[in-house]
Amino acid sequence: xxxxxxxxxxxxxxxxxxxxxxxxxxxxxxxxxxxxxxxxxxxxxxxxxxxxxxxxxxxxxxxxxxxxxxxxxxxxxxxxxxxxxxxxxxxxxxxxxxxxxxxxxxxxxxxxxxxxxxx
Amino acid sequence: xxxxxxxxxxxxxxxxxxxxxxxxxxxxxxxxxxxxxxxxxxxxxxxxxxxxxxxxxxxxxxxxxxxxxxxxxxxxxxxxxxxxxxxxxxxxxxxxxxxxxxxxxxxxxxxxxxxxxxx
Numbered sequence: 001x002x003x004x005x006x007x008x009x010x011x012x013x014x015x016x017x018x019x020x021x022x023x024x025x026x027x028x029x030x031x032x033x034x035x036x037x038x039x040x041x042x043x044x045x046x047x048x049x050x051x052x053x054x055x056x057x058x059x060x061x062x063x064x065x066x067x068x069x070x071x072x073x074x075x076x077x078x079x080x081x082x083x084x085x086x087x088x089x090x091x092x093x094x095x096x097x098x099x100x101x102x103x104x105x106x107x108x109x110x111x112x113x114x115x116x117x118x119x
Numbered sequence: 120x121x122x123x124x125x126x127x128x129x130x131x132x133x134x135x136x137x138x139x140x141x142x143x144x145x146x147x148x149x150x151x152x153x154x155x156x157x158x159x160x161x162x163x164x165x166x167x168x169x170x171x172x173x174x175x176x177x178x179x180x181x182x183x184x185x186x187x188x189x190x191x192x193x194x195x196x197x198x199x200x201x202x203x204x205x206x207x208x209x210x211x212x213x214x215x216x217x218x219x220x221x222x223x224x225x226x227x228x229x230x231x232x233x234x235x236x237x238x
Contacts, residue, residue: 001185004196007173024197026169026217029148031197050145054126056193066120074175076215077123078143078150096195098145098217 007056011035011094018110020097030101036060036110037092043084044108049100051079058093062086126175130154130213137229139216149220155179155229156211162203163227168219170198177212181205 005023011033014021018039024031029049033056043063053062059072062079063086071077079085097104124142130152133140137158143150148168152175162182172181173195180189181196182205190196198204216223 002183002188002196002198002202004188004190004194006191006194008193023195026148026171026197027200027219029145031171031195052145052150064121069121069123071123072125074127075123075125076142076150077121078145079121081146083121100146 007033007054007096008094011056017092020104020109023096025101026098028100029098030104032097032104033094034097035092035094036087036089038090039110040088041086041108041110043086045084046079046081046099046103046108048081049103050081051085051103052096052098053077053079053087054096054098056094056096058091060087060089060093060095063088126152126173126215127213130175136211139223139228142215144220145217147219148217149223151216151223152213153216154211154213155206155208157209158229159207160205160227160229162205164203165198165200165218165222165227167200168222169200170222171215171217172196172198172206173215173217175213175215177210179206179208179212179214182207 010023020032020034054076055071061070139151139153174190178191
């Protein structure tokens with residue numbers, strides 16, 4: 001039978017900080033959870049996919065060319081493809097990310113790549 | 120500048136029960152929030168898209184051919200395309216739904232269709 005996933009439980013099951021855990025997929029999009037702390041990524045662009053961030057627990061910011069957007073638990077934002085952005089993380093945050101499979105790589109995840117599959 | 124959306128705030132901004140509010144999109148997928156209470160839909164299938172449910176507040180169940188899955192706040196599930204299912208809602212629940220645009224119609228939303236656009 002199909003299984004539900006509790007986002008916070010899944011985030012706490014990652015193998016430590018910066019380790020993406022794939023919790024499922026919807027059509028051609030991946031669902032990943034990750035915990036991050038004290039890391040600011042370089043500005044980057046995803047050319048092929050919008051990118052959805054949902055804050056499960058904690059808070060962080062996304063910096064765009066025209067300013068900073070602060071996100072707290074329960075907040076969601078979609079970064080349109082082609083939009084320069086970078087996550088700015090100080091205290092620990094647990095996030096859900098959704099994007100087309102193949103969008104994430106070492107250069108836009110702070111060195112992490114897909115290392116775990118929950119299912 | 121891009122805007123974030125707080126899911127609970129958005130759910131509380133819908134025009135009453137069973138009214139889908141589009142809060143954004145990711146690639147070809149729609150992001151909708153809805154509040155539902157005391158409604159069981161007919162079994163149905165989405166042939167063209169997986170369907171993601173995320174419980175923002177409250178609880179409900181999804182009935183499949185092989186059983187019932189109970190979901191609470193913070194839980195997420197993806198119903199693969201082609202899978203017979205129906206939501207079973209008793210007490211009020213606020214949900215996020217994600218599916219390919221064009222998937223939802225009157226017959227699989229309990230009579231509601233897309234009536235509001237937040238942006």
